[in-house]
Amino acid sequence: MFHPLHVRAVEQLTDDSAALTLDVPPELRAAYAYAPGQHIALRRTNERGEEIRRTYSLCDPAGAAPETLRVGVRLVERGEFSTYALKELTEGRTVEVLPPTGRFILEPRAGHFAAVVGGSGITPVLSIAATLLKREPEARFCLIRSDRTTASTMFLEEVADLKDRYPDRFQLVTVLSREEQHSGLASGRLDEERLTALLPSLLSAPGIPAMDGWYLCGPLGLVESASKALRSLGVPRSRIHQEIFHADAGGMEGGVAANTLTTTSTSPARPAGLAGPAGSLPAGSVTVSATLAGRGGSWPMDDGESVLETVLRNRADAPYACKGGVCGTCRVRLLSGEVHMDRNYALEPEELDAGYVLACQSHPLTPKVEVDFDA
Structure with missing residues (x-):
């Protein structure tokens, strides 16, 4: 609450x-x-x-x-x-x-980790890197950040402090898209082609595929480009963690960026119960059942509503934040029925396979749909 x-x-x-x-x-x-x-x-x-x-x-x-x-x-x-x-x-x-939530996390452990971030995507990664380096002396972290100009770069002093405090365990690479630097990398956007060429030269040991985890956060274009570059370099999908900022989703504003903020899969596998687009069911013919905070209820769905909107009309305590398929706050487990999700930038394929969907993006394709907010 x-x-x-x-x-x-x-x-x-x-x-x-x-x-x-x-x-x-x-x-x-x-x-x-x-x-x-x-x-x-x-x-x-x-x-x-x-x-x-x-x-x-x-x-x-x-x-x-x-x-x-x-x-x-x-x-x-x-x-x-x-x-x-x-x-x-x-x-x-x-x-x-609201109390903290989200699954774009790194619990401190020994290993070599890296992040590619853009703009305000630095915010969760700053917490991840600072916590990891403080708590785990056997951990190393490489931060590759992209910003427009030096003047537009958030948390400059905090990142510089990490570099000064952990010179042997924290590597910083800065790329500016609209400003030339006196040293370091040439200016320009970090697209898939550039990242594919750049990353091996930055991380020669233990090697790109052997890294213990990659954390990608920022605008959709950057995150998708970095993910494709990493996959082409042999990084297992299970080691790539993503959070999208600014996906042109209603309700997202910068900062999980609207910082939002969450692990994502832009091309998820489709589990049982999650179907593709289909014709609309007749108005008034759909019932949504939901369990929330230990209490259940069933309600008729109004025409055009998402599962979340139906539940909110009857239970104002239903959790949500962005309503754009980005933050994952409204994640539910689909117990019965079928739904179509308009978009998903918050759930990993493993979560989809386990039957989880985003209530804000889910539209029933069967007359009855049952979800569990507590699962």
Whole structure:
């Protein structure tokens, strides 16, 4: 459930981004413990009385009982929440926050890990790298980040601090798409062709396929390009973890980027019960049954609704954040019936095979559909 948290600080990072630090009272610290890479959903009601939710990745090292939560927010054109967060949400004000969630995580362990990030995609990876290097002395991390210019780069000081603190275990590679650097790589976008040529020269040992995990986060184009490059270089799909920011999904704004923020599969396998597009069922002919917080219910579906929208009409506590198929907050297990998902940037093939779907993107193809939010 949402809890009101006070804003401790608003730190300007670039001309169009800031870090928000939220105080967590002692009685809520266990509930807001988070794993490195997770995100939180923030909620407000606008002047029209509409509820607005956005998801932002946590960027500080993970803790079991955090006194504060810190997220990075980048201003998005016509982004209703990011505009509010950067221009109106000031120190001392209150914002409603859900406890952390998300599966784009790396629990600290020995090994050699790497990340390819773009723009505000640095936020969850900053938490992942900082937590890993602090807790696991046998771990190494390579960060390959792409930004437009130096002035637009979020968390410059925090990343530089990691490089200074762990010079033998943290490798940083920066690529700017719109600014020439005096040293390092030439400017330009990190597309599939460039990454395929670049990565082997950066990571000669233990070698690209032998890396223990790859974490890709940023705009859809960059994440897809990096994933294809890694697969062509022999990296097993199970070692590639992805989170999409800015997938042109309704409700996503920068920061799980709208930071959002989650492991994803852009070409998922189709499990039993997950079907392709089909003709619409007659209005009023579909019943959705759902179990949520231990309580079940069944309700008729209105024409054109998703499973999530039907449940929300009857259970306001149904979890969701982006409604764009990106953050994974509304993940449910499909117990019976068939659905079609419009889009999926949040579930791994293994989750789909196990029967999980995104309620916000699921449209029934059978007269009865049963889902479990608690599974």
